[in-house]
Amino acid sequence: MSDELQQVVYISSAEHLFSDEEFAEMLATIRAKNERLGVTGMLLYKDGDFIQVIEGKPEVLGPLFDTISRDPRHYSIVELMRKNITERQFSNWSMGFHHINVNDSRLAGFNRFFDDVEHENVDPGEALNLLLVFRE
Secondary structure, eight states: OOSOEEEEEEEEEESSOOOHHHHHHHHHHHHHHHHHHTOEEEEEEETTEEEEEEEEOHHHHHHHHHHHHHOTTEEEEEEEEEEEESSOSSTTOSSEEEEOOTTOGGGTTTGGGGSSOOGGGOOHHHHHHHHHHTTO
């Protein structure tokens, strides 16, 4: 296995609005798998839309993203960015998570990510900046 690291950012729409119980179950599974695979990241959810970043070794992220892309819990999956990185930006999170409400002040300037816009028009750098806002 290489020492290289990669980061993938994607956006998608939920198949249905998730309950708190569904999130708890999903996150427990994701976090256990990510810890086993050495993957870190952050998942944001608002009104049926997801934006996520995952980080890890390229040979792990490739198959993992393929699995994520086939997950029936979401659709319209658009990979915004895949890049090599020298260090993790979400190293303290096997999978950080925020269920964002409309009044969250951290969304200032980022609301359009959760509007009904074409996902293909989302700026990858801005998407990563949004995830970084919720990292702390």
